[in-house]
Amino acid sequence: MKRVVWTAAAILGAVLVQTALGYLFPGPGRVLDPFLLVVVYAALVGGETDGMLTGMAAGWVQDALFGGRVLGLAALSKLVVGFVAGLAGRRFLISGAPARALAVLLASLADALLVPWLASVFSVELLPLGLLELLGRAFLNSLVGGVLFALVERRLERRLS
Amino acid sequence: MTLVLSAGRVRVLFVGLVLLHLAVISHQVDGGGGATLLQRSLLLTVSPLQRAVDALLGGAAELWRGWGFHRETYRENRRLQARLRELEAELQARSPGVQEAARLRELLELRRTLPLSTIPAQVVGKEGVPWFRTLTLDRGEADGVSLDAPVLSPTGVVGRVFAVGPHACRVQLLLDRDSGAGVMIERSRVAAVVSGQVAGPGAGADDLVLKYVPERADVVVGDLVVTSGLDRIYPKGLVVGRVRFVGKGAGLFRDIRVEPSAGFDHLEEVLVVRPARESLDTPRSVLQ
Numbered sequence: 001m002k003r004v005v006w007t008a009a010a011i012l013g014a015v016l017v018q019t020a021l022g023y024l025f026p027g028p029g030r031v032l033d034p035f036l037l038v039v040v041y042a043a044l045v046g047g048e049t050d051g052m053l054t055g056m057a058a059g060w061v062q063d064a065l066f067g068g069r070v071l072g073l074a075a076l077s078k079l080v081v082g083f084v085a086g087l088a089g090r091r092f093l094i095s096g097a098p099a100r101a102l103a104v105l106l107a108s109l110a111d112a113l114l115v116p117w118l119a120s121v122f123s124v125e126l127l128p129l130g131l132l133e134l135l136g137r138a139f140l141n142s143l144v145g146g147v148l149f150a151l152v153e154r155r156l157e158r159r160l161s
Numbered sequence: 162m163t164l165v166l167s168a169g170r171v172r173v174l175f176v177g178l179v180l181l182h183l184a185v186i187s188h189q190v191d192g193g194g195g196a197t198l199l200q201r202s203l204l205l206t207v208s209p210l211q212r213a214v215d216a217l218l219g220g221a222a223e224l225w226r227g228w229g230f231h232r233e234t235y236r237e238n239r240r241l242q243a244r245l246r247e248l249e250a251e252l253q254a255r256s257p258g259v260q261e262a263a264r265l266r267e268l269l270e271l272r273r274t275l276p277l278s279t280i281p282a283q284v285v286g287k288e289g290v291p292w293f294r295t296l297t298l299d300r301g302e303a304d305g306v307s308l309d310a311p312v313l314s315p316t317g318v319v320g321r322v323f324a325v326g327p328h329a330c331r332v333q334l335l336l337d338r339d340s341g342a343g344v345m346i347e348r349s350r351v352a353a354v355v356s357g358q359v360a361g362p363g364a365g366a367d368d369l370v371l372k373y374v375p376e377r378a379d380v381v382v383g384d385l386v387v388t389s390g391l392d393r394i395y396p397k398g399l400v401v402g403r404v405r406f407v408g409k410g411a412g413l414f415r416d417i418r419v420e421p422s423a424g425f426d427h428l429e430e431v432l433v434v435r436p437a438r439e440s441l442d443t444p445r446s447v448l449q
Contacts, residue, residue: 012210019214022287024222049171056178064203065211065286068293069323069339070189071203076182083175115292122190125339126292127357 003046010038011058018066031137033108035062035074037145039082040107041152044094048086055082070124077114081107101146108138204301204326208285211297212329215285261429267315268430277396279313279432280305285329287428294334294357294425296320300433301328309394311434317400317422318342318388319431330433335401336367336425343392344371344401349379352389355401355419367425368405371417378415380407386419396434 014034021032035058043051059075067074085107088094094103112134119126129137166174268281282304286297300306302325312319312332320334321342333340334357341356354372374380384404390397406418 015210016214016217019211019286020218023215023218048175049166052175052178056182060203061207064207065297066293066295068295068337069333070186072182072186072189076179076186079175079178079182118186119292122186124190127294127338129292 003050007038007042007050007054007057010041011035011054011061014038014058015061015065018062022066031133032140032144033111033137035059035078036081036108036111036141037104037148039078040085040100040104040145041149043082043085044089044100044103044149046086047090048083051082051084051086051089052079053082055079068124068126070119070122073115073118073122073124076118077111080114081111084110097146097150100149101142104145104149105138105142108141109134112137204324204329204331208297208301208326208329211286212299215283215299264315264430268432271313271315271432278435280435282306282312282330282431282433284428284431294337294340295323296332296334296428296431298322298330298332298431298433299328301326301330303327305435306330306433307436310436311395311399313399313432313434314423314428316424317402318395319423319425319428321394322433332431334425335369335421335423341392342395342401343389344386345389346378346380346404347385347387349384351378351380352391353386353417355386358418367421368418369402369421371404371419372414374415374417376410376413376415380404380415380417382407 014037017032017034039051039055039058042054046054055078056075059078060071062074062078063071085103088103094100112129116126116129118124280300282298282300284296285299287295296312296319298306298312306322306325308322308325310322310330312321318335320332320337320340322330323333324331335342335355336357338357341354343352344355345352351374353374355369356372358368358370371380371386382404386401386404388395388397388399388401400422402419402421402423404417405420406416408416410416
């Protein structure tokens with residue numbers, strides 16, 4: 001139950017960050033994906049079930065508040081990314097900040113490729129994402145994710161010790 | 162979230178959820194768009210959250226601006242006592258309140274001049290994902306907003322409502338790849354369709370594309386583009402933008418780019434046009 005509350009709070013925080021970015025800096029609002037950071041963290045810490053459920057919830061919120069006419073694209077993409085990240089988290093040792101940043105980088109790339117692919121399957125028109133923007137988005141997510149995860153972990157460790 | 166499931170069950174759940182999402186998405190695609198029950202329910206659930214976030218951010222921004230304003234005034238006051246009056250006037254002119262009042266005055270002026278019934282609305286959410294260009298407004302069905310209602314700014318057409326909730330609605334910007342509006346060149350009356358660009362980010366990426374303009378059509382750089390009213394969504398005569406580039410297209414049509422007149426990056430207050438069949442024709446270029 002505690003974890004559900006924390007996940008909900010994290011998604012709420014992502015809404016806040018995304019809205020603030022769109023409000024203050026129209027460009028970077030589209031570059032950083034705070035929802036993805038929540039999904040990857042939940043997946044790495046909790047495994048594939050947590051990853052996919054968090055991905056689904058975060059994706060639906062993102063679809064409803066920031067998506068286009070067709071709902072569910074971000075939800076499905078993040079569900080898959082969360083599941084795969086959770087599986088990877090169980091199979092490999094992804095504990096240090098660089099490893100987690102790499103996980104966010106790959107998740108970000110996967111998400112950025114999955115959404116347009118799903119859209120093309122369903123004939124939904126999207127604004128194309130240039131290679132530079134795709135890579136920039138992945139690197140920024142990875143950088144912010146790496147720092148953020150390290151801060152959260154440090155805080156948790158302090159509380160436990 | 163603390164579910165402990167066997168690996169097999171997790172996979173079954175994963176596949177089930179993927180199939181469920183595919184069904185939900187394909188249902189919307191087959192449904193032909195519009196405000197589905199799903200969109201309405203989601204807007205109803207999440208719009209208060211976004212409204213609260215916007216209020217919180219607005220308050221914080223005001224607080225921050227206020228703090229900066231006072232500090233700056235204090236410093237200037239100490240250094241430049243002689244110029245105090247001038248400085249205060251300057252700072253006041255720069256204060257967000259005055260700017261907001263100016264924006265609202267513009268909007269009110271537009272509301273007066275428009276021969277259409279409109280609803281003023283505040284932008285409470287924008288720029289979420291890179292693939293769509295949408296906005297969330299703080300007005301919904303309860304305020305008289307309807308599906309496909311045109312949304313205007315003091316300088317031009319913004320877009321149209323594609324999902325309506327009871328107290329919020331979502332707007333598809335003209336910049337969106339999937340958008341479209343019937344327009345014409347005001348000078349030569351050449352009819353065309355304007356929509357968002359296919360090209361990715363870069364110079365002029367926020368330009369609109371003027372489609373289906375024949376090679377021999379009379380269009381030059383600087384021409385004013387206004388709505389034609391032929392799409393039965395946007396009333397006739399609203400300013401969309403100015404032609405920025407005219408080139409040779411790949412096929413029978415010209416490659417024409419239009420610089421939109423609505424300042425999409427700085428939208429805060431807009432007008433939503435109320436549905437009225439008889440008001441689809443407005444005088445020429447009322448938004449100039």
